[in-house]
Amino acid sequence: MQAQSDISNAEDIVKGIGNTPLVRLNNLFNLKEVYAKIEWCNPSGSVKARPASWMLNEGEKQGNLVRDKTTVIEPTSGNTGVALSHFAKSLGYKIELAVPERMSDETKNILKTNGAKLLETEDDLCPRVGPGTDQAIALASALIKNHPGKYYSPDQYNNDANFRSHYYGTGPEIWKETNGEVGAFITGIGTGGTITGVGTYLKEKNSNIKIIAAEPQKNHNIQGLRNLDESEKPELLKRRIEVIDEKITVTDKESFDMIKKLSSAENLFAGPSTGSVLAALNKTINKLEGKIVLLFGDNAAKYKSIYSKFGVYEEKEFDKRLKESKNNCFTCTYSNTDPEDSCRIRQ
Numbered sequence: 627m628q629a630q631s632d633i634s635n636a637e638d639i640v641k642g643i644g645n646t647p648l649v650r651l652n653n654l655f656n657l658k659e660v661y662a663k664i665e666w667c668n669p670s671g672s673v674k675a676r677p678a679s680w681m682l683n684e685g686e687k688q689g690n691l692v693r694d695k696t697t698v699i700e701p702t703s704g705n706t707g708v709a710l711s712h713f714a715k716s717l718g719y720k721i722e723l724a725v726p727e728r729m730s731d732e733t734k735n736i737l738k739t740n741g742a743k744l745l746e747t748e749d750d751l752c753p754r755v756g757p758g759t760d761q762a763i764a765l766a767s768a769l770i771k772n773h774p775g776k777y778y779s780p781d782q783y784n785n786d787a788n789f790r791s792h793y794y795g796t797g798p799e800i801w802k803e804t805n806g807e808v809g810a811f812i813t814g815i816g817t818g819g820t821i822t823g824v825g826t827y828l829k830e831k832n833s834n835i836k837i838i839a840a841e842p843q844k845n846h847n848i849q850g851l852r853n854l855d856e857s858e859k860p861e862l863l864k865r866r867i868e869v870i871d872e873k874i875t876v877t878d879k880e881s882f883d884m885i886k887k888l889s890s891a892e893n894l895f896a897g898p899s900t901g902s903v904l905a906a907l908n909k910t911i912n913k914l915e916g917k918i919v920l921l922f923g924d925n926a927a928k929y930k931s932i933y934s935k936f937g938v939y940e941e942k943e944f945d946k947r948l949k950e951s952k953n954n955c956f957t958c959t960y961s962n963t964d965p966e967d968s969c970r971i972r973q
């Protein structure tokens with residue numbers, strides 16, 4: 627990871643992002659080659675380090691984000707806020723985040739520790755887009771309009787830098803790490819940046835690669851993901867939605883059950899969205915060919931209260947699992963992995 631003193635602008639942060647481990651899941655799926663892209667190894671601990679750093683970098687380059695002048699503002703359900711506040715702190719920007727009050731206390735505490743001012747709303751976990759439906763987005767927009775020149779919003783639902791972070795980062799990494807043998811990619815949808823960025827890149831390489839969206843049920847509790855029947859599609863997703871071959875809907879229970887199976891079988895302790903991705907794989911694995919790559923967006927660390935509330939793990943068991951998973955060399959929360967690390971790909 628980049629030493630704090632080497633960071634003079636967001637471009638330095640972008641350089642420390644990505645090249646996350648690709649890990650084969652030998653125990654959970656032994657008949658097919660299934661790999662997990664472990665995105666919690668990014669600085670700030672999630673896949674959102676990629677778009678957050680790219681959006682800040684492009685904001686600086688375009689002169690919309692200026693040190694000692696601009697405050698960063700964003701509606702976010704969690705990881706984008708964690709990543710933006712983490713990087714804003716390193717770069718010396720003030721930051722305000724419009725967040726759903728239902729978000730986990732652990733996430734709120736991380737945001738506050740990173741110096742963010744929280745503007746809480748009664749929204750669902752993943753802010754809904756579209757007219758009149760979303761308070762977090764409406765609140766951020768109103769503040770920007772009423773204080774001209776004060777704010778810069780990365781605007782993850784519209785900003786193509788979000789797409790580019792995956793098109794130029796995650797997609798090429800997966801292609802290279804699978805030696806071009808990837809047959810399917812499965813991820814969830816929040817803004818659509820991951821699925822359209824990775825999907826567009828992979829389909830340009832080989833149009834037969836299947837791009838699959840894991841979609842949580844309506845009124846779900848999967849932080850960061852969206853059910854497209856109850857929420858309008860973000861602009862970013864609509865721009866390239868044709869890259870998605872299939873959408874697989876999964877219940878909260880199916881997702882949480884897979885979190886437990888993953889922890890027992892692979893000693894990887896993941897956040898809820900990973901459970902949805904694994905549950906979607908279960909429903910489609912028989913028809914997939916080649917190397918199957920799953921996106922693991924974040925780890926369990928922020929979800930103790932959620933897992934306890936939904937009976938996934940009692941607090942004591944959660945602490946034990948978290949501790950055990952830290953002995954696993956792929957559980958590299960809040961640090962960047964060495965690209966030369968010999969245990970990057972487990973055969």
Ligand SMILES: Cc1ncc(COP(=O)(O)O)c(C=O)c1O
Nearest residue numbers: 814816817818819820850899923
């Ligand atoms: C924790 C988490 N948040 C959000 C997303 C969705 O990302 P995007 O906003 O790029 O659609 C994912 C993808 O699986 C995720 O794991």
